[in-house]
Amino acid sequence: QVQVAETGGGLVQTGGSLRLSCSASGRSFESYGFGWFRQAPDKEREFVAGISWNNANTHYADSVKGRFTISRNNARNTVYLQMNNLNPEDTARYYCAAALYGLAYDARDPYDYWGQGTQVTVAS
Numbered sequence: 001q002v003q004v005a006e007t008g009g010g011l012v013q014t015g016g017s018l019r020l021s022c023s024a025s026g027r028s029f030e031s032y033g034f035g036w037f038r039q040a041p042d043k044e045r046e047f048v049a050g051i052s053w054n055n056a057n058t059h060y061a062d063s064v065k066g067r068f069t070i071s072r073n074n075a076r077n078t079v080y081l082q083m084n085n086l087n088p089e090d091t092a093r094y095y096c097a098a099a100l101y102g103l104a105y106d107a108r109d110p111y112d113y114w115g116q117g118t119q120v121t122v123a124s
Contacts, residue, residue, distance in 0.1 A: 002026035002113050004034075006096045009118030012086055020081040020118060022096030029077040033102020035111055036070060036081045038092035038120075045095070049081060050104035059104040063089070086122045093117040 008020040022034060033053040039045040049070040050059045058070050069082040079096060097111035105111065 002029065002032055002098050004096045004098055004113055004115040006094060006115045006118040009094060009120045011121045011123060014087055014122055014124050016086050016122070017082070017084045018086065018120060020083065020094055020096075020120070022079040022081075022115065024077050024079070024098060030074045032098040032100055033104060034070075034072065034079040035097045035099070035102070035105060036079075037095045037097060037108065038090075039095070039117075040092040043092075045108065047106040047108075048094070050102070050106060051079065052104045053101050057104045059106055061106070083120070086120075088122045088124045091120060091122050093119050 003025045004022055006022050012018055031053055035050040036048040037045050038048050047061050051070045051072055067085045072079045095117045096115045098113040099110045
């Protein structure tokens with residue numbers, strides 16, 4: 001079992017950058033794949049980016065390709081989401097999720113563990 005917690009959200013201007021962090025406690029961090037999802041008010045939670053448990057694969061939503069980068073540091077038990085060139089459409093609450101031996105899944109179902117989220121607001 002693993003517990004995840006997101007940090008790094010905030011208010012940023014259009015064109016700015018933020019780096020979100022997802023720290024995971026528990027055993028065998030290196031055995032988990034992780035995904036970032038986001039949910040804007042009155043919208044469904046949507047996939048943003050995923051990284052496989054063995055760091056061999058990453059996967060991105062079309063809306064963030066070329067702007068966002070997901071990475072992991074197993075020594076620090078942390079997954080990152082670097083977000084560049086942000087725009088108001090990126091405003092949402094961002095959630096980190098973990099799946100044992102996950103393969104950068106873009107669906108919610110495979111993920112068993114979710115954080116509480118961190119708010120990202122992009123001002124125009």
